[in-house]
Amino acid sequence: MDPVTASLIVLAMIAVGEVVSIWTKAKVPTLLVVMILIFTGFKTGIVPANIIEASTFAIVGSLLQPILLVHMGTLIPMKVMKSQYKAVLITLIGLVCCVALILAIVPIFFDYSTAVAGAGPLTGGLIAYLITAEALQKAGLAGLAAIPVIVLTLQGLVGMPLTAIFLRKHALKLRRTMDAGTFAAAGVAYADQEDLVEKEEETAKRSLIPEKFQQSSFILLFLIFIGGAVAVWLQNLTGVNYSLWGLAIGIIGAYFGFYPQNVLEKANGFSIAMVGLVFLVLASLASITVQQILSVLPAVAAIIIAGTIGLVIGGFIGSKIFKWDPYKGIPVVLTAMFGFPGDYLVSQEVSRSIGRTKEEEEKILGEILPPMLIGGFTSVTIASVVIASILIKTI
Template sequence: MMYPMMAAALVLAVLAAGEVASALTRARVPGFLVSFLALFALVQLGVFPRDIVDSSTWKTTGNLLAPALMVHLGTMIPLRIMRQQYRAVLVAVCGMAGAAAVVTAVVTPVFGYAAAVAGAGPIDGGLVAYLVTDKALRQAGLDSLVAVPLLVFVLQQIVGLPLVTNLLRRHAATIAVRAAAPQKASVLAGTGVANDGASDTLEEGPRTAPLQRAQPRLRIPARFAENHTVLLFLVFVGGACATGLEDLTGVNYAVWGLGIGLLGSWLGVYPIKALEKANSFTIAMVGLLAVVLASATSLSLAQLAGVLPLVATIVVTGVAGLALGGYVAARIIGWAPVKGMAVAMTALLGFPLDYLTTQEVSNSVGRNEIERQAIVDDLLAPMLIGGFTTVSTGSVLIAGLLVKTL
């Protein structure tokens, strides 16, 4: 058994290598994919022992902090902002419903219902949905399927990134044309200037309102509310309540944690992004990622090869379901179909890829600041809210409900 500090440093080195690779490729290569493949290879070659994650105690840390992280996710976006972006929420929900329906309909007859459940939650949103599904599969004695949600989680960004980028570029080109029309008309009328400068309005920045919470309904003295230890205590109380409610109701703690975070933020008990304010978010995320990496150390090449046909089917049908749901919802609310499909497919990306992709598309498609700003104004808020709805909230709810049917 390796010394805990040495094991912890090596696990962090693998995660850090993934982050570096992602930064060097401007997020085109998912960082966790690099970390997963690196650790898997090192374990298979015998460079790292199979129990390295357990020895590091990162897995224990992740399991401990998971309920607190769910509360944190519930505090990330105020309800007021969710109401303002209700169209993006509707599109994201329809996309997730479409993915779950198509995956279940196609996978069940061929691979079985349990296999469909193993992939339907993670394809709708990533890390937390994977954790919920993995736990349920193990409790149900379906160990042969535990590699499925893991591979879906690892591979979904590779498939999603080029698709979403293409959809955004197509829609951004339309927005750029619309933004260019007033400039041309102004030049022809002799009342404007044909240059690349932005208007006074646009120079003030995006019209999207900052994420500010309304007047809190409960007042906690600032000297307590801004104290890192007190704030961390309040988040842990929420996490403890979530786990207690899971024992009482059988509904996964992640669902309760999200609700507690939303309610606590609305009441003013928690600030926006509570764990970040408590300087504890990074350690919680490292712990959760270590829980996922621990699964990589227990897999073999034969196990991975055995589930690849199932995983490929889930990814293809899941992406098709997301696109279908986003398309239908966009038609209903009057959005361009390509915009609706892109917002629905934020389930494959999440933050910060949804943000980075939108910015990159605006910079590459927009020919001047006016066009670039018009693209950002039209796409950034829906993409961010879509990503939060799918990755942070909706996928957790869907995974929690589906695993109850196993």
């Protein structure tokens, strides 16, 4: 099969997954739909087992992994992180409790490697999965490869409904304070247009790269590849995974103005990079059998249950420490299970269903959306990569 046709078939499945996700308002994740379609295609013979290899797109995903990590480091402005520091810290407490509970409970019934195989992906997204899957292959534990991919696809089905339940309870409390006339904005609401312009001007002032050069996608790609190459070089030099170096380079580069915020999106390369990662994930399904999936389902269930309980406990503890309503803190931590755009969509749906007027909707959304977004970014973008990178060294 030629590369263009092979890529077209897989992209058609991804498009179907996107349609289902949009139609269900992200309740059914895109990745779950795509994996069901391609796995069914592999096992029935409708889709050739070498279609990912034939497409050559997985090579793009491998090449752009370090680049994506640099990009991830540029996603959250330091100013926003500081303003929402409680959301960041509560999320980190939740992730620590999640990993601790998985590592404490799962090995009792299975083994330590099984626990590690699921812990990284449960705390984040695609990058954490890829780091874990690569480490399992190198450690000769290919039999566990089905665990992280199934955890990755199923965790959102548990996380999003649970988040909505807790967040609705918090929104109802907010509505009662409005009725009582005691409502006061507790967080930093999402920026209005004036704030955005002000932040852009601040970024432009301290940028090391002149604005006119930042308009070129080629120059921005070159700068991102510098960061990715340095991350890989530092891994070879220190033995510390390039994922951590890539994040650090992105964060530091954005702070000092070497990179603009959301650098890969400004370079018009983010969508292609993400598609490349999806192809990498799908490539692992070709060698996984139905028997392997059935054999690891009990372990996956244990990982998701233990991890979810850990996130809830951590969110509760963090909320008590920082004097937040637990119904606000727990959903912020649970964003680790689905990230963006799920965190945005859940916040929007809750505010729309609880707010009785447009004004109430906006007030509720202004309270719940910023910490939810920051929680998702903290876990999926940064913390999960760090956790996965550390855990793989222990197997």
